[in-house]
Amino acid sequence: MEILIVLAAILPALFLFLYIWKKDPQKEPASWLVKAVLWGTGICIPVGILELLLEAVFFGANGGPSTLFGSTFRAFFVAAVPEECFKLLVLWLVLRKNPYFDEHFDGIVYAVCVGLGFAATENIFYLFGSEEWVAIAISRALLAVPGHYAFAVVMGYYYSVYHFVDDSPKVAACVLLVPIVLHGVYDSLAMSGAVNEYVGGVAFLVLIYFCIKMHKRAYRKVVALVEKDKKSSNEA
Numbered sequence: 001m002e003i004l005i006v007l008a009a010i011l012p013a014l015f016l017f018l019y020i021w022k023k024d025p026q027k028e029p030a031s032w033l034v035k036a037v038l039w040g041t042g043i044c045i046p047v048g049i050l051e052l053l054l055e056a057v058f059f060g061a062n063g064g065p066s067t068l069f070g071s072t073f074r075a076f077f078v079a080a081v082p083e084e085c086f087k088l089l090v091l092w093l094v095l096r097k098n099p100y101f102d103e104h105f106d107g108i109v110y111a112v113c114v115g116l117g118f119a120a121t122e123n124i125f126y127l128f129g130s131e132e133w134v135a136i137a138i139s140r141a142l143l144a145v146p147g148h149y150a151f152a153v154v155m156g157y158y159y160s161v162y163h164f165v166d167d168s169p170k171v172a173a174c175v176l177l178v179p180i181v182l183h184g185v186y187d188s189l190a191m192s193g194a195v196n197e198y199v200g201g202v203a204f205l206v207l208i209y210f211c212i213k214m215h216k217r218a219y220r221k222v223v224a225l226v227e228k229d230k231k232s233s234n235e236a
Contacts, residue, residue: 002128005124005127005128005133005137006124008123008127008133008134008137008141009120009123009124009126009127009137010120010123010124011141012119012120012123012140012141012145012146013116013117013119013120013123013145013148013149014116014120016112016116016145016146016149017037017112017113017116020108020109020112020153020222021033021109023105023222023226024105024106024109025103025105025226025229025230025233026103026229028100028106028109028110029100032094032098032100032110033109033110033113035094036090036091036094036110036113036114036117037113037114037116037117038117039090039091039093039094039114039117040087040090040113040114040115040116040117040118040119040121041117041118041120041121042090043086043087043089043090043118044118044121044122044125046086047082047083047086047118048125050082051078051079051082054077054078054082055074055078058073058074058077058078059074064194065191065195066195067195068192068195068196068199070195071188071191071192071194071195072184072188072191072192074187074191075184075185075186075187075188075190075191076180076184076187076188079183079184079187080180080181080183080184080187081180081184083118083183084151084155084176084179084180084183085176087111087114087115087118087151087152087155087179088155088159088175088176088179090114091110091111091114091155091156091159094110094114095107095110095159095163098110101163103229103232104160104161104164104165104225104228104229104232105160105222105225105226105228105229106160107156107157107158107159107160107161107163107225108152108153108156108157108160108221108222108225109156110156111152111153111155111156111159112149112152112153112156114152115148115149115151115152115155116145116148116149116152118148119144119145119148119149120145122144122148123137123140123144123145126140127140143190143207143211146211146215147183147186147211147214149218150182150211150214150215150217150218151179151182151183152179153218153221153222154178154179154182154217154218154221155175155176155178155179157221157224157225158171158174158175158178159175160225161174162174162175182214185210186207186210186211186214188203189203189204189206189207189210190203190204190207
């Protein structure tokens with residue numbers, strides 16, 4: 001049973017990683033990809049501790065927010081901000097002295113490794129902590145893990161743009177703020193059902209629409225950097 005739970009937790013992340021890996025025109029060394037995944041895995045514990053502390057500070061013994069404003073605040077400042085800040089920190093640690101970070105698409109590849117390492121490990125905690133692990137595994141495979149993938153694609157895109165093309169403060173801000181906004185909106189919609197079931201039903205439909213739009217945007221980022229690298233290679 002434990003093996004099934006672990007497989008259910010990591011396979012969605014593995015499939016998304018393989019998708020990005022196949023898109024990479026010039027494959028990155030396996031050792032560096034594993035390093036990025038392990039960094040993403042490793043931050044789960046400090047992020048989890050920080051989120052518990054923030055939950056206690058903001059919501060005390062109430063057991064969570066009781067209003068839509070509270071759930072939105074929680075989505076952004078207890079979940080999205082800590083998680084995306086830690087992901088960016090370890091992405092920087094992986095790339096700052098990486099001699100293979102030499103193409104635009106590399107930013108997306110390494111960011112996805114970090115994001116999916118985090119998502120797979122988070123999945124394991126969620127599934128082992130629930131008796132209804134099959135239903136949770138399915139819902140997270142369809143929404144949460146692809147969500148972390150999309151946040152990572154956007155972070156990696158802006159990281160590469162900042163590194164290779166435009167090191168302006170605006171682009172630097174986008175590296176962190178855009179993933180935080182996407183993550184915060186995603187979690188706000190997902191968490192609203194715990195506060196108000198009627199609003200939650202509508203929010204779930206909006207969440208599906210939001211995810212479709214977000215993944216279309218992520219796909220455009222992937223295509224844009226792949227084409228940019230192909231163009232640079234042809235010109236060389």
